Every structure is written in C-alpha cells, then in structure tokens.
Amino acid sequence: MRPNALGKTLAGLVAIAGLATGSVATAGVSYAAPVGTSRNAAVAQPAVASTTQNFGLTTAEAKNVQRFLAQYWGYSDSIDGQMGTNSWKAMQRFLSGIWGYTGAIDGDPGTNTVKALQRMLAAHWGYTGPIDGVAGSGTKAAFKRFADA
Known part of the structure; x- marks a missing residue:
C-alpha cells in the first residue's frame, strides 16, 4: 500500500471503531485530505437522549x-x-x-x-x-x- 492509502485506511478503521462503540471521541483523526480535494464526508449525528426511564419496570x-x-x-x-x-x-x-x-x-x-x-x-x-x-x-x-x- 502507498503511505497515503495506509493512513486513510487506518483513519477509516479508527473512525468506524469509534462510531461502532457509540463514541465519536474515540474516533481519532490521523489523516487530513490535501487542500483542494473534494470528498464526501460522513457526519456523525449526536445520539438522542432517551426520554424514557422505567427504572427496570416492564x-x-x-x-x-x-x-x-x-x-x-x-x-x-x-x-x-x-x-x-x-x-x-x-x-x-x-x-x-x-x-x-x-x-x-x-x-x-x-x-x-x-x-x-x-x-x-x-x-x-x-x-x-x-x-x-x-x-x-x-x-x-x-x-x-x-x-x-
């Protein structure tokens, strides 16, 4: 792999792992696209806080x-x-x-x-x-x- 491709792959895997665990904070940034390139970026949406709290009740x-x-x-x-x-x-x-x-x-x-x-x-x-x-x-x-x- 080219070094640039390796960096993209690692950044993507870290982001996926962070999103899969529900935390964007764990998705580190290790690659920035060169200036002048256009990419479609996935945007993480904030989780909606649960408005229901049954405290174990069925x-x-x-x-x-x-x-x-x-x-x-x-x-x-x-x-x-x-x-x-x-x-x-x-x-x-x-x-x-x-x-x-x-x-x-x-x-x-x-x-x-x-x-x-x-x-x-x-x-x-x-x-x-x-x-x-x-x-x-x-x-x-x-x-x-x-x-x-």
Whole structure:
C-alpha cells in the first residue's frame, strides 16, 4: 500500500471503531485530505437522549404506575408503559406532596427525584438501601413492588 492509502485506511478503521462503540471521541483523526480535494464526508449525528426511564419496570408495570399517576397526580398523557417526561412530572408532583422532593417539576428523574422515590419506597415497599439518589438494584426491586401493588 502507498503511505497515503495506509493512513486513510487506518483513519477509516479508527473512525468506524469509534462510531461502532457509540463514541465519536474515540474516533481519532490521523489523516487530513490535501487542500483542494473534494470528498464526501460522513457526519456523525449526536445520539438522542432517551426520554424514557422505567427504572427496570416492564411495560405492564409502568402502565400501572401511569394509571396511579393519572388517577391522583395529574398525569394526562397516554398510558403506554413508557415512563417519559410527563410521567416523571406527575411522579415529581406526588413525591413533592409527601416524600420531600423539592426540585423543579421538570420530568427529569435525576438524583433528587430518585432520593424522594427511595424515601417513599423505604416507607412502604421494602427498600432498605441508602437514600443516595442512585437507582440501583434495590431501588428498582422496590419500584417493581410499588408498580405491582
């Protein structure tokens, strides 16, 4: 192989490996086309952040939670088993009413939302782990018990 072709091949393989693992950051640049050449370049698109966070619930379990939220906490979106932004906004309203959630009602189940959820799960659904805002296996198991009730 010519040195220029070898460089292109290596750069292409590194880029493919980086894209295959989901990270453009790992796709290093080791070759630049000479000035004046025209090439069609592949453009990496940013990954769309997941707007659903079921914390281990099945679709049926998430539907149960959505029904609870619709009945008592103003959830008015579809009962589709996907705990998206509107589901979490309703959950945050529920958690702020009783379980010490003080953050924004923004539908983002972040650390403060999970801490309040853990307090609720510890009081009634067998959660025995730390109130740390991390939705680990204990939090997920207790959330399943809540959803199945």
